[in-house]
Amino acid sequence: MTPLKAYEGELPVTTERGGREQGEAERSGTGRADPATEAFVTHRNLLFTVAYELLGSAADAEDVLQETWLRWAGVDLAAVRDRRAYLVRITTRQALSRLRTLGRRKESYVGPWLPEPLLTAPDVAEDVELADSVSMAMMLVMETLTPTERAVFVLREVFDLDYDEIAEAVGKSPAAVRQTAHRARAHVAARRPRGAVSPAQTRHALDAFQRAVETGDLQGLLDILAPDVVLVGDGGGVKQAILRPVTGADKVARLLIGGLVKQAAEVTMAAAEVNGRPALLMRLDGELDTVMAVRFDDGRISGLYAVRNPEKLTGMRRERALHR
Known part of the structure; x- marks a missing residue:
């Protein structure tokens, strides 16, 4: 399978509006990508969103997607029950690993550190919960969580994964994840913006x-x-x-x-x-x-x-x- 290179040219890629551009798979006359590529492209925007919410960096989120693809390309799909959950699990693990590097960069950063802003498509604002979770204010609130708390909060509160799936992603027991989720929710609730604003x-x-x-x-x-x-x-x-x-x-x-x-x-x-x-x-x-x-x-x-x-x-x- 061809390594994913910048998600353009060699594979079908999801455009900024969510549509698909056809890459080598269709140009070769097959009419569709292989199952692994198709699953990755289908969930690419979701995976980017997970990585961005965990890292606050678009550039690092793209690197995480590259790493996710390289690991996904070697997976035996016959053994995968839920491809979406499996891909989210890989992405979360890669993002948590990268958070350690990002933490070291922040320590030597000149002046205050803010998340990278994203120019978002209009439909993002229509999903109130998603828009709230990626807003600059909420991204800064999530910066005050530990890496594991942040991952558990994002996967549970934003993406509605069950505790067993989150436990697989963060390497904790379901019971520990429940406790972490409760602690993270309380922490965020005390710091999130007050009063809904349309x-x-x-x-x-x-x-x-x-x-x-x-x-x-x-x-x-x-x-x-x-x-x-x-x-x-x-x-x-x-x-x-x-x-x-x-x-x-x-x-x-x-x-x-x-x-x-x-x-x-x-x-x-x-x-x-x-x-x-x-x-x-x-x-x-x-x-x-x-x-x-x-x-x-x-x-x-x-x-x-x-x-x-x-x-x-x-x-x-x-x-x-x-x-x-």
Whole structure:
């Protein structure tokens, strides 16, 4: 079986809209891929979503999919009862292994670390639970879990796997998984955003935020920001960014307005669907410079997450189809 290379050209691949492009299997005249390839392609978006939710990195999630394919290609399909569950199990194990490497990278990271933003297809926002789980705010909440807690939480709460399947994936007993799931749920519940906010409300708030920043309307900005709002910037030592979170509506508002005024002629802002939620894209001289995601609590912006590290903006080049 041909190794999977970038998922393009050598195999049928799932496009960003969830459709299929036919690769070598169809071009050779067979009309369909072999069963292993077909199963992998069918669940590719699901596997990417699992890996991304565990890692917070699109680049690392793609590497995990490569590793998953290499292991899947050598599996005896006749011995596999549930191909979806088996593939999720491989992906989870590979992601947990990669989390250790990612943890070491974070220790030496310059400034705050934020997840890589993804330009997501419109249908992601239609799945409320999925959109919530991949939102920047929730991804940051999940960063506070241990790797095993994160895996158990994601597989149980987002993908609805049963405890026996999760136990196989994380190498724990079902009883231990139940305890971990209970602990992770309590941890997340205490830290997740308060009060449901619809996409329409989010867009309205972002429009008001954008107008206030662009016009230098300090009071208008203070009206939409929570008193204890936190601004976090991620430049990774490559782009200039605040090295520590800034807290407080007045400090955040003055920093945003002051920073934009200096570059007013070169900066443009536009809304986009990022991680299943409305966000702002800031372009400098026409090039994507910053992705600004937000967290809402009780109807006001309580978190602003500005990703500037160019290495983390590759996921914004095309829409991603995420699936459960």
